[in-house]
Amino acid sequence: MNNELVQYIKTYFGVSNSEDQTKIASFFKLEKLNRGDYFLKGGHVCHKFSFIREGILRVFAYHNGKEVTQWIATPGYFVTDLGSFIFNKEGSWVIQTSTDVELFTIDRSDYVKLIAQVPAWNSLEKLFLVSCFGAMEQRIFQHLSLTAEERYQVFFEANSELFNEVPLHYIASMLGMTPETFSRIRKKRIK
């Protein structure tokens, strides 16, 4: 387990110092959730930051009474409501497991300790956030410059496995189209 987590930490934060790796890893605890459980309920403060070892979670919010999927979080990546976790304020998102899930989780009080005990942490986390920032810029750019069909294609090429793992209307929503449009694009592309 620790090796796995250490690997995530290396990948995410580029920690090369092995002492830091071990120290950072020691703050995270294995957490299991059942399918359908909430990682974060609407209107609550998010007190956890987790790497996903196994399983899938969906980040969404309501708009006009409908669920709009903002992101689908998969193994090897992290999950949290970042603003809520860092600033200890009410979250913007609902986060729910879509399958049974295994996480490496740190809660806020341990996170505070981690920052105190690993001086490099803030720098590492900053670099990590800059990477995320760039990914979000690209995602916005796609909405400014691509059609629904092109967004489908780009996403499919990078995430084809996911299409067998979650209801497709989650992906449709995350790409900013209705399930019907999504279905018609698929039909066209399979021919």
Place this chain on the structure above:
Amino acid sequence: MNNELVQYIKTYFGVSNSEDQTKIASFFKLEKLNRGDYFLKGGHVCHKFSFIREGILRVFAYHNGKEVTQWIATPGYFVTDLGSFIFNKEGSWVIQTSTDVELFTIDRSDYVKLIAQVPAWNSLEKLFLVSCFGAMEQRIFQHLSLTAEERYQVFFEANSELFNEVPLHYIASMLGMTPETFSRIRKKRIK
């Protein structure tokens, strides 16, 4: 000048320690650009991070030979190609002034010194990035859940001054619609 910059630094990073404020401010230098100048040219590495004292810059990229505006940067905010600046790699964006501009600028070598001399910096910058991260999440959510007209309305309510300061087709592009659609929405709303 310094007071102004110190104010930005307080606003952005929530620095309360006045010694840090002064120290941070001392690394930034006033830079003036003329209208039409490039802050960052396509394919180059971005070696600056700047607060905007006066004027407007546009962040864009090309798609199918057309300029797509990703962001319009205004006074009181910052401008850079973050991933390029931090990781010293080729930028994703072109950044061009839309008016004459006055900036408080730090270049990469001074940025390295700043990090070394102000221990709190990484932590401050991290918090700043988390805020930006949340803003981008919201922007994506708007593309998933709002129509062009609704995006217009939300943006107009928060940024009405901007509509007198830049060509409207920049704003149209940034909101993910054509200038024609933008124009028709305006017509409808003015009545």
Place this chain on the structure above:
DNA sequence: GGATTCTCTTGACATTTATCAAGAAATTAT
């Protein structure tokens, strides 16, 4: 200050995407 370019609008029309309704297929619950 006249020419040129850029900006914005408008109309006609095409295309994309959403909506509504229905049903088949798959999954889940009892």
Place this chain on the structure above:
DNA sequence: ATAATTTCTTGATAAATGTCAAGAGAATCC
């Protein structure tokens, strides 16, 4: 196993948005 629910597809139609073309007005250049 059966029923209930969810997921996915399909068709018909409506609405939103894009494209192309033209022109008026404003800003900019020489």
